[in-house]
Amino acid sequence: MSLDSKATKPHDRLAQALADDMAAVNTLIRERMSSEHAPRIPEVTAHLIEAGGKRLRPMLTLAAARVMGYGGPYHVHLAATVEFIHTATLLHDDVVDESGQRRGRPTANLLWDNKSSVLVGDYLFARSFQLMTETGKMRVLEILANASAVIAEGEVLQLTAAQNLATTEDIYLRVIRGKTAALFSAATEVGGVIAEAGAEEVKALYDYGDALGIAFQMVDDLLDYGGSAAETGKNVGDDFRERKLTMPVIKAIAQATEEEYAFWKRVIEKGDQREGDLDHAMELMRKYGTLEATRKDAIGWTDTARAALAKLPAHPLRDMLDDLADYVVARVR
Amino acid sequence: MSLDSKATKPHDRLAQALADDMAAVNTLIRERMSSEHAPRIPEVTAHLIEAGGKRLRPMLTLAAARVMGYGGPYHVHLAATVEFIHTATLLHDDVVDESGQRRGRPTANLLWDNKSSVLVGDYLFARSFQLMTETGKMRVLEILANASAVIAEGEVLQLTAAQNLATTEDIYLRVIRGKTAALFSAATEVGGVIAEAGAEEVKALYDYGDALGIAFQMVDDLLDYGGSAAETGKNVGDDFRERKLTMPVIKAIAQATEEEYAFWKRVIEKGDQREGDLDHAMELMRKYGTLEATRKDAIGWTDTARAALAKLPAHPLRDMLDDLADYVVARVR
Numbered sequence: 001m002s003l004d005s006k007a008t009k010p011h012d013r014l015a016q017a018l019a020d021d022m023a024a025v026n027t028l029i030r031e032r033m034s035s036e037h038a039p040r041i042p043e044v045t046a047h048l049i050e051a052g053g054k055r056l057r058p059m060l061t062l063a064a065a066r067v068m069g070y071g072g073p074y075h076v077h078l079a080a081t082v083e084f085i086h087t088a089t090l091l092h093d094d095v096v097d098e099s100g101q102r103r104g105r106p107t108a109n110l111l112w113d114n115k116s117s118v119l120v121g122d123y124l125f126a127r128s129f130q131l132m133t134e135t136g137k138m139r140v141l142e143i144l145a146n147a148s149a150v151i152a153e154g155e156v157l158q159l160t161a162a163q164n165l166a167t168t169e170d171i172y173l174r175v176i177r178g179k180t181a182a183l184f185s186a187a188t189e190v191g192g193v194i195a196e197a198g199a200e201e202v203k204a205l206y207d208y209g210d211a212l213g214i215a216f217q218m219v220d221d222l223l224d225y226g227g228s229a230a231e232t233g234k235n236v237g238d239d240f241r242e243r244k245l246t247m248p249v250i251k252a253i254a255q256a257t258e259e260e261y262a263f264w265k266r267v268i269e270k271g272d273q274r275e276g277d278l279d280h281a282m283e284l285m286r287k288y289g290t291l292e293a294t295r296k297d298a299i300g301w302t303d304t305a306r307a308a309l310a311k312l313p314a315h316p317l318r319d320m321l322d323d324l325a326d327y328v329v330a331r332v333r
Numbered sequence: 334m335s336l337d338s339k340a341t342k343p344h345d346r347l348a349q350a351l352a353d354d355m356a357a358v359n360t361l362i363r364e365r366m367s368s369e370h371a372p373r374i375p376e377v378t379a380h381l382i383e384a385g386g387k388r389l390r391p392m393l394t395l396a397a398a399r400v401m402g403y404g405g406p407y408h409v410h411l412a413a414t415v416e417f418i419h420t421a422t423l424l425h426d427d428v429v430d431e432s433g434q435r436r437g438r439p440t441a442n443l444l445w446d447n448k449s450s451v452l453v454g455d456y457l458f459a460r461s462f463q464l465m466t467e468t469g470k471m472r473v474l475e476i477l478a479n480a481s482a483v484i485a486e487g488e489v490l491q492l493t494a495a496q497n498l499a500t501t502e503d504i505y506l507r508v509i510r511g512k513t514a515a516l517f518s519a520a521t522e523v524g525g526v527i528a529e530a531g532a533e534e535v536k537a538l539y540d541y542g543d544a545l546g547i548a549f550q551m552v553d554d555l556l557d558y559g560g561s562a563a564e565t566g567k568n569v570g571d572d573f574r575e576r577k578l579t580m581p582v583i584k585a586i587a588q589a590t591e592e593e594y595a596f597w598k599r600v601i602e603k604g605d606q607r608e609g610d611l612d613h614a615m616e617l618m619r620k621y622g623t624l625e626a627t628r629k630d631a632i633g634w635t636d637t638a639r640a641a642l643a644k645l646p647a648h649p650l651r652d653m654l655d656d657l658a659d660y661v662v663a664r665v666r
Contacts, residue, residue, distance in 0.1 A: 037507060038489040092455060095428075096448040115429040118451055119488045122425060125458060126481035133475045141474060142466045148459035155452045156371040174370060 010323035014059050017317060021062045021076060022055065028080045032127050044108045044120040049087050057082045057187045060321075064191025064205050067315040074135040074194050081144065082187045084128035089151060089183075091121035096155065140190045147186035154178010163269055165253055165261075167245045173214065176221075181213025204311040208321065211305035216328050218298040221246035223331065225282060225291060237278045243268045247297065249281070251290035260284055295332050302329045343656035347392050350650060354395045354409060355388065361413045365460050377441050377453040382420050390415045390520045393654075397524025397538050400648045407468040407527050414477065415520045417461035422484060422516075424454035429488065473523045480519035487511010496602055498586055498594075500578040506547065509554075514546025537644040541654065544638035549661050551631040554579035556664065558615060558624060570611045576601045580630065582614070584623035593617055628665050635662045 015022060029049060035041040058079035065075035094107040095117045109117040125148075132141055158175045161167045188209035192202040224239045225248055239246050245253075245268065253264050263280065266272050285291050305325040312318050348355060362382060368374040391412030398408035427440040428450045442450040458481075465474055491508045494500045521542035525535040557572045558581055572579050578586075578601065586597050596613065599605050618624050638658040645651050 035486055035489070037504075038486050038493060040489050040493050041486065089455075092451050095451055114447070115492055116489070118425050118428055119485055119492065122422075122458075123482060123485035123489060125455075126478060126485050129462065129478040130475070130482060133471060133478050136471060138466060138469060138471060142463070145459060145462040145466050149456060149463060152452055152456035152459050153368055153371050153374065156368070156373050156449070156456060159448055159452065160371060160373050171370075 010320055010327045011054060011056065011059075014063060014317070014320045014324065015055070017320060018059055018062045018066070021066075021079070022059065024076045025055075025058050025062070025079045025083070028076055028131075029083060032080065032084070032131060033124070035123070040112070040116060041120050041123055044091070044112055044116050045087065045124065047105075047108055048090060049083070055083065057086050057183055060184060060187040060209060061191040063317045063321055064188040064209075065195045066191075067312055067318045067321070068192050068195035068197040068201060068205075069313075070191070070195035072194070074137075075191060077131045077134055078140060078190045078194055079187075081128045081131045082183065082190075084124045084131065085144070085148065085151075086183060088121040088124040088128070089155075091117045091124070093155070096159070135194060137194060139193050143186050143189050143193065147182045150182040151178050154182065161245065163243045163271070164245070165264055165269055167250060169247065169250055169254075172245065172247055172250055176214060176217040177210070180217040181210050184213030184216070185209035201312055204308045207308035208305050208325075211301045211308065212325055212328065215298045215301035215305065215325070218247055218294060218301065219329055219332050222248060222291060222294050222298065225285065226332075237281075240267075240278050240281055241273065243271055247294040248285050248290040251293055252281075252284050252288050255288045255290075256284070295329075298332065299329050302326065343653055343660045344387060344389065344392075347396060347650070347653045347657065348388070350653060351392055351395045351399070354399075354412070355392065357409045358388075358391050358395070358412045358416070361409055361464075362416060365413065365417070365464060366457070368456070373445070373449055374453050374456055377424070377445055377449050378420065378457065380438075380441055381423060382416070388416065390419050390516055393517060393520040393542060394524040396650045396654055397521040397542075398528045399524075400645055400651045400654070401525050401528035401530040401534060401538075402646075403524070403528035405527070407470070408524060410464045410468055411473060411523045411527055412520075414461045414464045415516065415523075417457045417464065418477070418481065418484075419516060421454040421457040421461070422488075424450045424457070426488070429492070468527060470527060472526050476519050476522050476526065480515045483515040484511050487515065494578065496576045496604070497578070498597055498602055500583060502580065502583055502587075505578065505580055505583055509547060509550040510543070513550040514543050517546030517549070518542035534645055537641045540641035541638050541658075544634045544641065545658055545661065548631045548634035548638065548658070551580055551627060551634065552662055552665050555581060555624060555627050555631065558618065559665075570614075573600075573611050573614055574606065576604055580627040581618050581623045584626055585614075585617045585621050588621045588623075589617070628662075631665065632662050635659065 033042050033045040033049065061079040061082050062075055065078075091108055094109050095114045098109075107117075108120070128144075132144055154175050155178060157171065157178065161171050161175060185206045186209070188205040189202060192205040197205070221239065224246065225236065240249070249264070249268070253261065256264060263277075263284075267277050267281065302325050306322055309318055309322050309325070366375050366378040366382065394412040394415050395408055398411075424441055427442050428447045431442075440450075441453070461477075465477055487508050488511055490504065490511065494504050494508060518539045519542070521538040522535060525538040530538070554572065557579065558569065573582075582597070582601070586594065589597060596610075596617070600610050600614065635658045639655055642651055642655050642658070
């Protein structure tokens with residue numbers, strides 16, 4: 001880990017500024033993922049949690065609490081809670097998506113089995129829930145319970161919306177809120193609540209996390225039609241091949257001629273994909289400028305995130321959160 | 334539903350005595366299992382929740398609260414919470430066990446898919462969590478968080494302990510606590526806590542639920558080697574064929590000669606089962622009297638349950654809970 005190249009990324013600057021807090025989070029995570037009686041639990045958890053994820057969500061909680069002047073110990077519990085919820089959803093996602101790879105390594109469901117992924121995910125949910133009760137703050141429990149419901153509902157919605165050409169931009173937003181933004185916004189909001197920030201500041205923290213998560217996921221979906229595999233860990237057109245309706249496609253379908261609609265129906269709804277179909281889909285997206293429009297949407301959400309931050313007190317960590325929002329869309333600027 | 338035959342069962346007497354409360358629980362369950370955006374959620378949930386389960390766990394919560402003189406509204410929330418947690422674990426269990434039938438109907442994972450079972454289970458966990466935060470009582474959240482962790486840990490333990498001849502009676506107890514007793518004891522304990530019962534009474538309610546759950550599961554495991562399919566919904570020897578280590582087998586293995594141990598190793602660990610093996614297993618269990626010993630253990634747990642109840646104030650519902658404990662082992666008396 002050379003500092004010179006990495007330190008330029010806002011994510012790494014945050015990690016440096018929060019190094020002590022993050023060390024405490026990691027200690028707590030290792031402590032709570034253990035199980036005296038069922039060693040399978042820490043095995044599966046460690047496989048995922050120590051695979052070098054960016055720990056973005058717990059850092060959001062820590063940063064939010066620190067920006068609001070928190071000096072107590074419970075931001076660490078909440079950061080670990082958020083990481084546990086995230087890890088549990090990844091374990092269940094891999095079962096649902098029948099994935100074979102995550103973060104460049106075989107998934108837990110492949111190394112062990114689906115059963116272990118389901119049950120260890122359930123264990124981590126329960127553990128996260130125990131961690132948050134230790135804060136003694138009912139409001140953070142409400143926030144995280146609501147986020148958990150939005151996450152699960154979004155996943156079910158994605159399951160039923162997939163391959164359905166009637167999926168609107170509104171449904172897409174709901175899906176990506178569940179997929180990404182609900183945990184981002186809960187992460188920042190509970191940081192504010194534990195610091196006993198005022199209602200307006202708590203709202204600003206929520207808005208920042210929500211908009212950041214939406215921008216983050218939109219850019220991810222956009223890069224699927226234009227990024228390099230090195231950058232995204234995915235190949236161009238993966239979503240297309242999996243018949244996932246993301247923003248650039250939804251916008252193209254909304255403007256499709258009759259003939260184009262028949263094309264989308266064949267490749268997405270019926271899943272009858274032939275050679276050249278991905279190229280034709282890209283052509284249609286270029287024809288209606290939907291990649292560019294999605295890019296603008298993502299930048300708009302970043303602006304929303306930064307505007308929310310401006311309502312918070314000045315703090316070096318606030319500036320890093322601002323840079324982070326900028327960085328999310330820098331990949332497609 | 335003729336009253337004369339059914340009303341003799343303590344479970345049905347409880348249902349009659351708690352009819353108004355249970356109606357409120359059912360209303361709340363239907364209200365909270367809905368999802369404005371993902372109709373798949375109430376579809377899957379209704380399939381299971383309206384399949385005529387006995388609603389034993391929510392009745393335990395209601396009865397505990399009423400015995401302790403509770404007059405507020407939140408025992409209904411907690412009863413619905415407990416039923417949601419139960420339903421979520423059933424959905425995940427059916428994925429883990431690759432079951433095709435539950436309560437005489439096709440399972441949700443068969444009717445829809447494993448994905449829906451995993452995600453709707455997660456949604457119900459999140460919903461249960463929202464419901465309990467509404468009570469505003471941190472202690473009930475701690476209890477239910479702990480129970481959720483014990484349940485998930487027990488399931489993982491069962492996964493890894495299965496087919497392992499080294500499984501001891503202690504491990505078996507831990508597995509059935511996770512499988513059944515943890516939610517029974519949480520159900521009764523939160524009923525006491527919401528009623529602001531004293532520490533000793535809350536402890537007695539916990540002990541009752543714990544012992545009742547253990548007796549209940551032991552009798553279930555015992556009937557697998559002797560009950561009729563009509564009574565248990567299972568065929569004799571299902572656990573044997575699935576190579577599950579339950580109490581009667583664990584006790585027989587503990588006393589096995591070298592030759593007998595080799596038999597158990599072949600049929601349980603290696604899964605090499607031939608014609609006549611179930612008969613031979615039953616013979617070994619009779620030889621060491623392990624079915625009888627398990628029966629005595631179960632009766633012992635029932636006595637523990639009833640002794641705990643005796644510490645609570647006199648109440649018609651307390652008497653019904655006492656009858657319920659008796660009824661659990663009456664099936665094998």
